[in-house]
Amino acid sequence: MxxxxxxxxxxxxxxxxxxxxxxxxxxxxxxxxxxxxxxxxxxxxxxxxxxxxxxxxxxxxxxxxxxxxxxxxxxxxxxxxxxxxxxxxxxxxxxxxxxxxxxxxxxxxxxxxxxxxxxxxxxxxxxxxxxxxxxxxxxxxxxxxxxxxxxxKLEAGICYDPEDFxxxxxxxxxxxxxxxxxxxxxxxxxxxxxxxxxxxxxxxxxxxxxxxxxxxxxxxxxxxxxxxxxxxxxxxxxxxxxxxxxxxxxxxxxxxxxxxxxxxxxxxxxxxxxxxxxxxxxxxxxxxxxxxxxxTGKRRYQLPEKLESYKLVCESKLKPMYLVALLQNIGEEKSIVFTSSVESTHRLCTLLNFFGDLQIKIKEYSGLQRQSVRSKTLKAFREGEIQVLVSSDAMTRGMDVEGVRNVINYDIPAYIKTYVHRAGRTARAGQSGRCFTLLREDEVRRLKKMLQKADNKCCPAYSIPSSSIESLHVIYTSALEKLKETVELETSRKRKIGFKSSRERKGNKTNHSKE
Structure with missing residues (x-):
């Protein structure tokens, strides 16, 4: 076929x-x-x-x-x-x-x-x-x-025609x-x-x-x-x-x-x-x-030679806890977590940072941020001051950060092309690396078909003990409440800024009309 x-x-x-x-x-x-x-x-x-x-x-x-x-x-x-x-x-x-x-x-x-x-x-x-x-x-x-x-270079005391410059x-x-x-x-x-x-x-x-x-x-x-x-x-x-x-x-x-x-x-x-x-x-x-x-080879889509792919099957509502448990298992290894949008990136990173003392420094990296902020975050990640980046697909193309050991697809990519580019942030230049994908049960078949296009027929399940998930329930509930409060605060602030900008625009129009 x-x-x-x-x-x-x-x-x-x-x-x-x-x-x-x-x-x-x-x-x-x-x-x-x-x-x-x-x-x-x-x-x-x-x-x-x-x-x-x-x-x-x-x-x-x-x-x-x-x-x-x-x-x-x-x-x-x-x-x-x-x-x-x-x-x-x-x-x-x-x-x-x-x-x-x-x-x-x-x-x-x-x-x-x-x-x-x-x-x-x-x-x-x-x-x-x-x-x-x-x-x-x-x-x-x-x-x-x-x-x-x-x-x-202009010599002093000489008049020049600007058009000659x-x-x-x-x-x-x-x-x-x-x-x-x-x-x-x-x-x-x-x-x-x-x-x-x-x-x-x-x-x-x-x-x-x-x-x-x-x-x-x-x-x-x-x-x-x-x-x-x-x-x-x-x-x-x-x-x-x-x-x-x-x-x-x-x-x-x-x-x-x-x-x-x-x-x-x-x-x-x-x-x-x-x-x-x-x-x-x-x-x-x-x-x-x-x-x-x-x-190289006959396939259009090629994954890094020393990449290991894993699937992590869980319910949607439990996904953040599975991610936290996975990050705890990984420890301080340099990792990138990919989401499907800049909004998801911001919310997930905010939520993870409400999970108490994870002993892991986690930062956001997305198109919502100013270039100066992104550059500073990337520098800190390269130097090991940050262990985990939560990123939108702004990070998928070509970015080379030495020592990235793990890539985690928090949201399954829509296309094999995106999977290839995400996974390619690890296992670079002959090094080994791992790519984990968090899935619902009904997404397992889709991932399998996707990986077949890259001639990858081996994607074993990665097991997280149920006790690890259960131990996170209380703190997860608390983190969700804090996230809700933060989102409401940010939304309110954006509305005020938008209202102020609208009034300024109206004021400018009035001033122009008087002139």
Missing amino acids: EEQKLRSVPVLPWMRSPVDFSLFEECPLDLLPFLDSRLKVPLHNMGISSLFPVQVAVWQETIGPGDFERDLCINSPTGSGKTLAYALPIVQKLSTRAVKCLRALVVLPTRDLAIQVKEVFAAIAPAVGLSVGLAVGQSSIADEISELIKRP SLELQSSVDILVATPGRLMDHINSTKGFTLEHLCYLVVDETDRLLREAYQSWLPTVLRLTRSSDESFYPCASNYLPPAFNSLKTIRRFGVERGFKGKPSPRLMKMVLSATLTQDPSKLAQLDLHHPLFLT
């Missing part, structure tokens, strides 16, 4: 014969061909001594014999090292040309993920004289502009990591901001970025780069190494005759996701050039 469903989905011809990067072996940095020696120190400082299979495969297709002849579509499990897979070759490529202009753009769907990716680039780029910028709306647009655009404006960064909305802000209103020299475009978390329009950022970027000066694009023959014998070559041949080894005046693209879409109409938006598909 599953095979019939898979056959009914149209698959693009180039996706039918992918490069299986699971056939590659890890490669120590000292044996990686053509790696710029200046990059070894920052990589070692990051704790990286060898590249993972997906990183080796991408290196071969960009720095090795592939030499970016084709755009790359990468479907790789969470925690497999996708960020460094594209960051390292892009930094190495750009380091060969001493030109200060914006030549690489990385687009991501959320601020937190963009900040994380920027940190990876910033760790290695300065070693080869490159600078990295961030455009995510974390600070004011004026502050971002001052970081991204270099202003001309725009001719002197130039990029202060070689690489920009951005979210779509803020990227469009700069395209539309920032003087001196241009994509005319862009060589590389990375679309990370592609399926999400293609699903939402984000002010038509993609067609805008493609339109602006099509009219680029071709002289800025690297020629394949200039960079193609004489040999690439140190790596095992597992490539798909058959590039169109007349294309190989010739200059490539085009925007070179890499698109990546743990759940890459196969929808031809969505992929067509990317305008890919002879795309090469890199994936």
